[in-house]
Every structure is written in C-alpha cells, then in structure tokens.
Amino acid sequence: MDVGVTVGDSVERLEATVDGFAFAELSIGESSYVPADTDDSRLRAALESVGAELCVHLPFDQVVATSVPRLNVAIADYLAELLDWAGTLGARKAVLHATMRNPHDTDQRPVFADQLSAIARAGDDAGVELVVENVGHQARGLPLSVLGDIARETGTAVCFDVGHAYMEDGDDGIERFLDEYADLVSHLHVHDVRGRGDTHLPIGAGEVDYGLVAELLPDFEGTVAVEVFTDDVPLLRDSAARARSHLE
Template identity: 30%
Template sequence: MSESFGLWEIFSEADNCIYADASKVADIVSENGLRCQVHAPICDWNIAAMSDRLREASLEETIANIDAAVEIGAKVVTVHPGLTSMAVGGLEQRAVGYAKESMRALDRYVSGMDVTLAIENMPSMPFFLGRSAEQLGQIVDGTDLGVCFDIGHANTTGQIDAMIDSFGDRIVNIHIHDNNGQKDEHLTIGDGEIDFQHVIRRMGGYEGNWIIESKSLESAVQSLSRLENMLS
C-alpha cells in the first residue's frame, strides 16, 4: 500500500530525526524514487519559549532539520509556531512576540536557499500558538515565510474560511485529515464532519501538495482514494 504515495512528509522526531544521518535518508529517497518534504520536530522544542536558552536551542534544532532537509532534496519544511506556558497564565502575547522573533530569524536563515518554510496553524488547545488566522498572521508578519494550512486543525477552531481568506496564495502546503470539530482526531477523510468539497472549491488555485495525516497506512490509502475523487 505504501506504493500508493509518491510524496512523503517525514516527521523528523525522535528516531526519525533526519539530521542524525541525512545521507542515509537521502539514499533511501533516491533509491526508491520518492519525493519528500519534512515536518520539523514538535517535542522537546519551543521557538516561543520564555527561556532564552530553550528558545535558542529550539531554533538551532529547527535549523539543523532545515539543513538536513536540503541535503535530502526536500523543498518544503513544515514548522509549528511554538507554545505559550502550560503552567503560568497571561504569557500568550509575550510568547507570540518571541515566536515572531524566531520566525524572522528563520526567514533570514533560509533566504536564498532552495527550500520553503511552511508555518502551520494549530488545533483548539490553549497552549498552542497560531490557533487563529489573526494570531498566525501576527507571527509570520514581516517575513516571506509560507503557511501550512492544516484543515483538521482549522476545523477544531472554526477557522477554515478565515485561514483561506487570510493567507490565500501564501499557503504552500496542506495537511488534510478529518474530525468532528471538537478535537484533533486525524480521522480518515470522510469519516468526520469536515466539508472538504467546500475547502477544495475555496482552494481552487492551489497547486501545492496535499499531505494526508493518518493514524494508519490503511486509513491513508482510503483517504487518498476519497481525496482523488474530490479533486477529479
């Protein structure tokens, strides 16, 4: 079933960290005739951290993944906007400010490189930054960074149309999966409540990748079949 997919987004986390042996990953990609892109790590990481040391370490981790992505031939790297404190309230706007600083640093780093960064909108969880189009816009303001439009995430926050209205041509990557509007379930496309036909109509000029995010390969294959029917 894995042969159904010609493009893979590698989640560079834990044992799948691509910079641990980028040349080996590059060989696997080349030998199997695959196209790939990269999702930067999201655990042990926060580019909006209150701590200068942790924030700088998170930037270094992200940059290491960008460099490895270029080495393996990936053209897109998806990055999360960061987190506000889960323990201390009232820090979200301060975290947004730090996230903006980090995004500008990343934007400067990739300038002139053959790779695009796509900053992803987040689901309805109070410690995630970038849940709303307004806040994600604040975070990427003043940069040339792209946006990864996660349809499932946007459905949990009621932000599907807001994300499309706000970012339009800035959307360079799409994550697609289904849910019932309350939490980030990563269901097979069509098993939840999302009106994907509406999204596809609104994204009519989009020419980037559709990344199916599923809990199993079987679910991904079924989602692919349903997505292809919707796009045809």
Template identity: 35%
Template sequence: MRLGYSPFNAELGYEEAFRLAAELGLDLEVAYDLHEALPLPGPKDLRATGEALGVGFTLHLPFVELNPASLIPSVRKLSQERLLRALEFGEALGARVGVLHTGQVPLRHPLALALAREALEETLSLLASSPFPVALENLALEEADLLRGPEELKALLSRFPGLGFCLDVGHALVELGPKGPLLYWEALRERLLHLHLHDNHGRRDDHLPVGAGSVPWERLAPLLKGFSGTAALEVSGREEGVRGSVRRLQTLLTS
C-alpha cells in the same frame, strides 16, 4: 496538487512507507523529531531511496519539546539550534517545503504574550536564509498555543514575506468549527504553500482518514482542485488509512 503522506501518523516504518508511496505515486512527509530520537536512515540515504523510487519529500520541522516562542532564553536558544539542524537535514533530504509550529506560552498574561511574540519573531528571523520554503502551520488546539485564528497568523506573516502558510484542515476544524478550514483558506490563500489533510469530529485532533469525520471536504474540493502546491495526508489507520484517504480525495477531485 502534489500529494504525500506522513509515515509517522500512519505508523509505518520507512520500508513500508516507501513501498506504499511508490505504488500510489505519493511523496513522504518526514518527521524530523523521529530522527533526533531514533537510529533512522540519514537524509542522504532517504533521498537516494526516494530518487530511485520517484518519491519526493516534505519535512515537518521539530515540534516535540520545542518552543520557538519560549520566554526563557536558554530554552529558546536550544529550540533555535534544533531548528537550524533541521534545516540542514531538510536541505540534504531535498525537501520541497518545511512545516513549522509557532510555539506556546502557558502563562496567558499580557506581558508574557507580548514577550512570546517577540521571541517567536526572533526565531523566525533565522529562517531568512532557509534552503527551502518554510510554511507556518495553524495550531490553536490548546490554551497554551500562542497564535489563534487566521488574522493573528496573517499579521505575523505580513512581517515575514519570505515565509508561507501551511493550512492544517483538522486543526482549523477543532479551533473554529466547520467553517474553520474555509476561513483560514480565505484569509491566507495568497501565502498558502502546503496542506495537512486529515479528519476529526471537531472536538480533538484525531488524525482520522479523509472522510471519517466532520471536515467539509465537499466545500473544500473546489479549492483543492485549483491548488498547485504540496500536501501531506496526516492520517492514522496505517496503510489502509492512507489508501482510503487517497481514494476519497480522488473521488472529490474528479467529481
């Protein structure tokens, strides 16, 4: 498993983030939304710094105010345009994988749900020529989230063989309880490309350091040991949150 972390969740600027990543032998998961909103270094500059320090990258594709399943064509078009720009960003960055949320439909009417699924598939069809692998992330944290449970995500991925799966263990815990991460893993392990690792107490998406909540890490450890893809710590707590999570994972993976 190639491990990285999210500076966005850890609330670290790039200077601190690169220093910590180089020290711990981690990659960085870049949040594309921040680069739309703030005057941050461009992807080529980040890549050059990463190459100098031995730090690689994964990319969280846009999700703030983005809805790839929007029922409104103009909103969906804007979401698609942002997504395509993010793919260009990720290619310049040298991203190993990109992670995508699957959208929302606040109107829980059968017609709205059917249209939203069609809209999402229209958007996903744009990823056929992505310059790097893209993994769909399990969400289901709010009533408006379109997809629920591993079977719905599995059915969607069956129609898009070029896409993979990102297991967010914290989201799975909130949605389905302690068995949630294991249920997603079992159902979608053949499509698994990337992991989001963080913790919570099963009520909300707290992004706590590994071991600080109720995620069943001991039960996940044997699966993590055999995983050869990429992973990102999406933990709060700044530098110590990252360091503590790395220590906890190392203990789990070597015991």
C-alpha cells in the same frame, strides 16, 4: 498539485506506504528520525525506490518561542541544523508547529515572529521552504487568526492543517482563515475529524466539509500531505483520491 503522505519517523512505513505518492513527509529530530544518530543510506534508497521526494516535519516537543532569549537562540540554531540536513537530501518543505510557551501572552508574539523569521531564513539558506502549521487546538498553539497575521507579517508560507482548524473552530474557523490567508497556504495536511475528539481519520469518515476547503482554495497548486494515522495503503490512497477530487 502534488499529493504525498506523512510517515511519522519511520523509514519502514515510508517503504510500505509511499509508492504512488509524490513525496513522503518524515518527522525528524529529538524522539523522531534523528539525522545525527542515523545512517541516511536506507532513507535515500527508500525514497529512490518509490520515486518520491522528501518533505520533513520539524520536531514539536519544544516550542518555537519562550521568554528566555538564550533558549530561543538554541531552538533556532537546532532547527537550522535540521534544515541544513534536510537540504542535503533535497527536501522540498519543512513543517513547523506554531507554538509558544504561552500563546496567549501578546507581549511575546513579536518574539515568535522573530523566531519564525530566523528559522525561515535558515530554511532559505538550506534550499528548503519553511511552512508554519496551525495547531491552535493545542495548549501551546497560536490561534488561527494570530498565526495568519504573523505569517503575513513575516512573509512565511503556511501549512494549513484542515483537521486542526476544524478542531479549533469548526468549519467556521476553516472559512475565516482561508478567506483571509489562502494566498499564504503552500502546503496542506488533509485528514478528517469528528467534534468529539477523533482526528486523523480517512477523509469522508468525519465531519470536515472539504467542499468548503475546495471553494476557498480554487486551483490550489501547492503540496498536499495525507495525514491519516494508518498503514492501510488503500485507505491512504482513497483519502488522496478524495483530496484530489475536491482540490483539482
């Protein structure tokens, strides 16, 4: 099991926080780190200096699926371009939010499945594993069970965001999803949350039962990204140690 850390769109944050972690997860595209507008030499040098690999988070400003076919083609093509770029940097995984214009429109869910399959194929072509992330607590996010069913149907790996699942349906939501779909989980986002809305806290500062996560993901061999919104390196390392203590 490799433990890394999310760094948003900032190479500077990568340089400051990733030493000692196995990988950095960098947000790319649109308002984040835009490959076409950026000289990648500093990013490559930063990764080399801390001995870390790269994972990427695909843009989430736009949804994955709409009711307009031409928009869907453009979205898939744009993400394919980003995946191709990520592949040139040796990225291991690319995280994609599971979003639709209207996630409750059941007639459009097959469209999401088709989009997901196309984007995953683009990842395969680039040598980057696509992992689809649960964001059902957000207005345009697919519910946990729907995401699980579509991921299984399309053979797509899952980025299971523990805090997001808790925000959507508490520890019960975590348990139900992992009971049914744990075999699909290749990548984890770990952080803590409180039911009142505080999220991306250091592990131990909130309400998530990580013992339950460990019980339902025994011998987890995937990647784990600490997604705690701080640049305080000791806090990041403490959350990483806590995640390891539960999952290893």
